[in-house]
Amino acid sequence: MEKSNGNKATQIFWSIVSFLRRCLFLVISVRPIPHHIAFIMDGNRRYAKKRKLKEGDGHRVGFLALMSMLKYCYELGVRYVTIYAFSIDNFKRDPEEVKSLMDLMREKIEGLIKEESIVNQYGIKVHFIGNLKLLSEPVRLAAERAMEATANNSRGVLSICIAYTSTDEIVHAVQESCEEKSDEISVMNASGAGYGLLQLGGNEKEERENIVKLTDIEKHMYMTVAPDPDILIRTSGETRLSNFLLWQSAHCYLYSPSVLWPEIGFRHFTWAILSFQRSYFYLDRKRKQS
Numbered sequence: 399m400e401k402s403n404g405n406k407a408t409q410i411f412w413s414i415v416s417f418l419r420r421c422l423f424l425v426i427s428v429r430p431i432p433h434h435i436a437f438i439m440d441g442n443r444r445y446a447k448k449r450k451l452k453e454g455d456g457h458r459v460g461f462l463a464l465m466s467m468l469k470y471c472y473e474l475g476v477r478y479v480t481i482y483a484f485s486i487d488n489f490k491r492d493p494e495e496v497k498s499l500m501d502l503m504r505e506k507i508e509g510l511i512k513e514e515s516i517v518n519q520y521g522i523k524v525h526f527i528g529n530l531k532l533l534s535e536p537v538r539l540a541a542e543r544a545m546e547a548t549a550n551n552s553r554g555v556l557s558i559c560i561a562y563t564s565t566d567e568i569v570h571a572v573q574e575s576c577e578e579k580s581d582e583i584s585v586m587n588a589s590g591a592g593y594g595l596l597q598l599g600g601n602e603k604e605e606r607e608n609i610v611k612l613t614d615i616e617k618h619m620y621m622t623v624a625p626d627p628d629i630l631i632r633t634s635g636e637t638r639l640s641n642f643l644l645w646q647s648a649h650c651y652l653y654s655p656s657v658l659w660p661e662i663g664f665r666h667f668t669w670a671i672l673s674f675q676r677s678y679f680y681l682d683r684k685r686k687q688s
């Protein structure tokens with residue numbers, strides 16, 4: 399009897415907290431809110447060391463922090479969230495650590511499509527971004543299943559960058575664009591039109607039309623599923639981009655709280671949004687003055 403009263407009191411407490419959070423988000427939304435937030439989840443191992451936990455437990459707590467951040471983002475109305483889950487450079491870590499991280503990724507990816515997961519609660523479509531060929535088969539299959547299972551969700555998008563680096567993405571996009579152009583040129587040559595970048599002496603205007611353009615490269619980026627991020631949040635006070643979304647973050651606001659990723663919470667999130675809004679206000683004012 400006492401236990402059920404205790405449970406009820408806890409439920410009421412959390413409902414009030416959730417209500418107050420939504421009220422605060424309503425107030426914050428009076429000013430522009432970001433469409434897209436990207437996260438570099440830095441500091442899981444340092445957290446484990448600080449708390450005398452096993453390294454893997456640092457990542458597990460990190461996953462819980464990620465779930466809270468997703469909840470706050472989608473409650474606030476941010477439609478796109480992108481996370482840096484595993485870089486191509488992370489494969490150079492100790493093989494034991496890579497294996498245990500990959501096992502954890504598979505477990506968590508499988509959890510994402512369970513009915514009670516945040517992804518399903520908020521109607522989120524999941525994308526895996528990166529050189530997925532580099533993943534082990536079980537992880538790749540789990541990723542494919544998660545993309546398939548959430549394909550019809552439409553309220554928000556979660557992009558999980560895994561086996562990803564930005565330079566790899568850019569090289570991939572440039573290669574694809576060049577291949578596409580050279581295919582077009584060979585079709586044109588075969589049909590007797592006979593012009594193109596590869597054919598010197600052609601009409602200059604027509605030649606220029608066959609040069610790889612910015613829009614061609616953008617079309618072949620892995621990240622076409624989302625607009626460019628408005629804020630990039632990197633925890634643990636680090637201010638480097640570490641080969642993450644270099645192309646897409648050209649105009650992005652960088653925010654770097656000194657907290658370790660598993661410790662990130664509601665107040666850090668709210669402060670990041672307020673800082674973004676302040677920077678947006680000054681940017682807007684500068685634009686109007688010039």
Ligand SMILES: CC(C)=CCC/C(C)=C/CC/C(C)=C/COP(=O)(O)OP(=O)(O)O
Nearest residue numbers: 439440441442443444460461483503506507
């Ligand atoms: C669904 C899904 C794929 C979830 C991802 C789970 C998760 C939290 C992954 C984090 C992986 C990672 C390499 C974090 C960086 O911490 P670090 O190891 O670099 O720690 P350090 O900065 O203290 O060295």
